[in-house]
Amino acid sequence: MDAQEMRYDDPSLYINRELSWILFNRHVLDEALDESHPLLERVKFLSIFANNLDEFFMIRVSGLQRQLRKGVLKAPPDGMTAGQQLDAIHTMLLPDLQAQDDCWHKELLPRLAEQGILLRKYHALTDRQKSAMDRFFVEEIFPVLTPLAFDSSHPFPFISNLSLNLAIMVRDHTGKEFFARVKVPTKLFPRLVRIPDADGSTRNDDSLVQFVYLEEIIAAHLDMLFPGLEVIASFPFRITRDADLEIEVDEASDLLTTVEEVVEQRARGKPVRIEVECSMHDGICHTLGSKLGVPKSMIYRVAHPVGMADLMQLMSLDRPELKDSPFLPSTPEDLADDQDVFSAIRRHDILLYHPYDSFTPVVNFIRQAARDPDVLAIKITLYRVGPNSPIVNALMEARENGKTVAALIELKARFDEENNIGWARALERLGVHVVYGVVNLKVHAKLCMVVRREKDGIRRYMHLGTGNYNAATARIYTDFGLMTCDPGIGEDVANLFNFLTGYARIEQYAKLMVAPVTIRKMILQKIDREIARQRSHGDGNLIFKMNALVDAACIAALYRASAAGVRVDLQVRGICCLRPELPGISENIRVSAIVGRFLEHARVYYFHNGGNEEVWLGSADLMPRNLDKRVEVLFPVENELLKKAVIATILPVQLGDTVKTRCLHSDGTYSRRASVPGETPMNAQSWLIEHRGAWYDQHL
Incomplete structure (x- = not known):
């Protein structure tokens, strides 16, 4: 058949996007299994695999479940229905979860121990170590715990998204059994609690460190939470909720407040998945599933620790020999700290390739603009900024120096909403023109424009990128950034900012797509x-x-x-x-x-x-x-x-x-x-x- 006559809407020509994503995450898991990586980097990849999977369930699986509930029949180009996709996802994930477990227990845990990084079971601690953990529990953990019962007079407790919990069975003096839940306070204490050395001290270095899981410390002291009752068993579990909550922009008189409210609702989205320790009793598992409305196919029994994304904590250890060798990113000579970035851009366009090239010239571009008396205005789009942002600090300095500053902050950047809300309020307090996005669109473009008065007139300097204005991710994401003062690009960028901040409608751009x-x-x-x-x-x-x-x-x-x-x-x-x-x-x-x-x-x-x-x-x-x-x-x-x-x-x-x-x-x-x-x-x-x-x- 001639190419012109061929039909390209045949479902067999397309791979399902959800199943393709699972294959991508399998590549991340492969990196955890790759012995060529330093040991802690392998732990990092295992943590990323788990974190990716959390987001996949919160967004993609929850979306498919909504389609199934609402009877949405429109299939993607590959033709799979929502139900078929959910079944396929479950089937594909099971071997990955087994591989994750094998990687942790058979490879990484033993090798961490060989390197003096020990993750101990509570029952295996020495008496001296248990005494130290007893004090830690009584003095710090116990006061913040809230055991929640579940019986005829106590409704089933609310369990927030991705929170780690203990499901507990207790028995009273009559032999009657009860179910209770205790939330593990991982936001207040590290998931991996460092154990003092045998003499009760803590080393000044990380050459030999021992940890015990926070939930195991709590499980060992449940008798203090349920006095007069016999604690029969406890099992860690975690639920994942629908976090893909829509923002009704047309009904939002104050988008900032609306996004804040939606972020709060995220913790209360419909349950999507339950992860339980593999030894959990079937009865407790059934109770959790029925009370939370989660089908059996979305209850995953795991032998590895529930919530493995928390293993990223180990990357904070000072063990450089177990991590990738650091390197010093390159900086073009004409963009060194003591050079005039505007003169450099006037001489020729500059292309940076991060992280091989330093992100510092991008920060300096905005810092110099903030301090240059000839700069009149700075306009920028911010999608994922990150905490302690040098970019935002430079924008604040620019405003303090009397520059006109306009920042489009995309409040709907998923999982960065709270961070962006904080920066938006801080910038507004200084008089920055803050815009929260465009109705019915997310602003994902990466643009910064500096307007400068020069001898021959007004000149626009631009930075256009493939990645966010985030100094932290610029060290681990590969991204390009172009610095230019090309008039045609400058006119396009100016028109685009007018669209983003005002009512301009531009249907064609001279140089940009x-x-x-x-x-x-x-x-x-x-x-x-x-x-x-x-x-x-x-x-x-x-x-x-x-x-x-x-x-x-x-x-x-x-x-x-x-x-x-x-x-x-x-x-x-x-x-x-x-x-x-x-x-x-x-x-x-x-x-x-x-x-x-x-x-x-x-x-x-x-x-x-x-x-x-x-x-x-x-x-x-x-x-x-x-x-x-x-x-x-x-x-x-x-x-x-x-x-x-x-x-x-x-x-x-x-x-x-x-x-x-x-x-x-x-x-x-x-x-x-x-x-x-x-x-x-x-x-x-x-x-x-x-x-x-x-x-x-x-x-x-």
């Missing part, structure tokens, strides 16, 4: 252009690097390109709904994913365009939510030397990785890239660390 207005349309046009070029000259080539590929229209366009003979390389770190390697449809498409030390977060869209090559960077993945429901920006790299650095060095290194790359196949499975005999292994992230700055210097 902007969602929801133009990104999908322009991406499809450029793919069609590549198809036409392939038919006339046979040199069509597309390279896309992103976090997720879900949008059906974009996938269909890539299928058409492949069917026409265009070579397509896709590097999709997370969800990929496209099936590569299908004869006659996607046999010219190669899909790979890198999961390693850093989170691959950059978005790069390359079009060969008959040798007149284009590179676009930005905040947008090819997903319906990004293209239709968010304000996103893709920006061109027009400086020929910077463009060459991306095309000739960075993309080939990424696509040439043979160590951390997984290749996607037509059946939806991944495999490690096969090594070639005699070939030197290529770890793209390690190469970029070793050559940091070189890709920049050699092209400038």
